[in-house]
Amino acid sequence: MSAPIIEVRIPTILRPYTNSEKVVSAEATNLAELISALDRKFTGLGERLLENGELRRFINIYINDEDVRFMGSLAATLKAGDSVTILPAVAGGC
């Protein structure tokens, strides 16, 4: 059975990697696979999401309405119909 096609919503700041597309898609059964698939399609995108093989601390990724940090992070499973949203954190400090 082939991997499900997952819809991914891209934040403004990452759209230069996706030819300005707001919504893209890729086939994957879990988040790690999804990020690899996206990086193959959109060169450089993977590096904005991962650092040393882990999800970057200030990038939030959601599967439907859940933050993937509560779903196993890169191991979070994906099924047909899931929608993934990427949002950079709004954060800062002095």
Place this chain on the structure above:
Amino acid sequence: MTLYITAAHVEAILEQSRAQYPDECCGVILGPEGSDSAQVLKPMVNAAHSPTFYEFDSKDLLALYRQVEDDSQEIVVVYHSHTETEAYPSRTDISYASEPGAHYVLVSTRKEIAPENEFRSYRIIDGVVTEEDVEIVTRIGD
């Protein structure tokens, strides 16, 4: 470049920074998509609850972006306070600035150097900070 903002919003943000001291306060002002018009003030919870850091809770952040998209809005202003330092973007502020179209407003609650309650606005694009004028208007959007 200029940030146009109402006196009521300026006062509300300064008041929020005083009320949440000693933690940093934060929030956004929304407006119609493409308008660059700061109309709807939306204070946000600082999930870091820290005097030196702020972060929107990840669930709040998702809800905010969903609302903005559903209502065809945009984030016009992202604001936060510096509790004891100057109202100028720090290296952390610059590295996490991820809304290239937004006006980044900084307020400071530091009292030892005049003027009290600084309110300043900046554009932060590709790591470059440019301060802009703040023009107080009596009303905004029509």
